[in-house]
Amino acid sequence: MKPIKPRLAHELRLLLLALQFFTRVPVTGRLAAWMGWDATWLNQSARYFPLVGAFVGAIAALVFAAAAMLWPMSVAVGLSMAATILLTGAFHEDGFADTCDGLGGSAERARALEIMKDSRIGAYGAIGIVVMLGLKALALMSLPLGWALAALCVAHTLSRAVAVSLNCWLPYAGDPAHAKAKPLAQQVSVGSWGVACVWPLALIAMFAAARHGSDSFALPSPQAWAAALVAAAMTGLACARWFRRRLGGVTGDTLGASQQLSELAVYLAMLAMLGR
DSSP: OOOOOHHHHHHHHHHHHHHHHHSOOOOOHHHHHHHOOOTTHHHHGGGGHHHHHHHHHHHHHHHHHHHHTTSOHHHHHHHHHHHHHHHHTTHHHHHHHHHHHHHHSOOOHHHHHHHHHOSSOOHHHHHHHHHHHHHHHHHHHHSOHHHHHHHHHHHHHHHHHHHHHHHHHSOBOSOGGGOTTGGGGSOOOHHHHHHHHHHHHHHHHHHHHHHTTOSSSOOOOHHHHHHHHHHHHHHHHHHHHHHHHHHSSBOHHHHHHHHHHHHHHHHHHHHHHTTO
8 A cells, every 4th residue: 555645645644633622522643643743733634624524514404314314404503503502612603603702792802802701601602592593494395495505515614714814814802822722823824814715615616417307306506505505705805804804813712703694694694595
């Protein structure tokens, strides 16, 4: 068996690191020993965050499809969402709740950052996460099965590309020395951002091509995919403006919030285009 080329081996390490960081998938034993560790790799692995999102979305779609054969759509949606939360450890949902607590009121920048570091959830966070999860569930329940499955895969991929975009183009607002993941307190390179944006575009192109190959399983229309892209981009721009105005940049929590908001935006945009 030929050894893996150094460049390819490095990229594989970055992919495994991204998977290990954003999911509960264990990377242990010989694989962990081969992978090794370098403090700069986590920042470099940002190029694969959307690909990890595609994996999470694929698991969500598989659970959804299997559950839909046994139970009503509402139950299938609930089980699918539970699967993603278990798989990611509610990583992004936690960031969204913290962001709601920090920015929900009128606290100044320093106080808002302090609130977001508090592990306890407040009224804004509790209300925000209930509304967020409820809206995602309602939107998915309202989509046809084929649309919902495709939307899950794309939304989880595209929303993570939005988070990487904010991490590339906005400075870190908190104290890098006290960041939970210090390498992510550094801005992502433009090259990594470009690679991150390729993954959702490639996935959308794949689904768009598959739509013309089968009439028995309806997939979203090209207009729906265009709307999803526009909705995710507009949500990312709105988040960037909001975070820059309130905090002067982004934190890990606000990146999680941008992922949740843009994921929801994809579902709502596709639902809006369903009847068109």
